[in-house]
Amino acid sequence: MSQLKLVVNNKPQWDAMLEEIYFRIAFAHKQLEQYDDPSEIYRFQGEIRALRSLTKLRDKINNDQS
Numbered sequence: 001m002s003q004l005k006l007v008v009n010n011k012p013q014w015d016a017m018l019e020e021i022y023f024r025i026a027f028a029h030k031q032l033e034q035y036d037d038p039s040e041i042y043r044f045q046g047e048i049r050a051l052r053s054l055t056k057l058r059d060k061i062n063n064d065q066s
Contacts, residue, residue: 001064008058018055025051 008014025048032044 004061008061
C-alpha cells in the first residue's frame with residue numbers, strides 16, 4: 001500500500017490518472033448507449049463501476065490503518 005501512496009498523493013500524477021479514468025468512463029457510456037445486447041450492457045456497466053472505484057482509491061489508501 002505504501003507504493004500506492006506515492007502515486008495517489010502526488011497531485012500531478014493523481015490528476016492525470018483521474019483525467020484518464022474520466023475519459024474512459026465517458027467512452028464506456030457512449031459504448032453502453034450503442035448496445036442492446038444484455039451481456040454487452042452488463043460488461044460496460046461493470047467497466048464503469050470498476051473505473052469509478054478507482055476514483056475512490058486515494059481515499060481508500062489514505063484512510064487504510066494497516
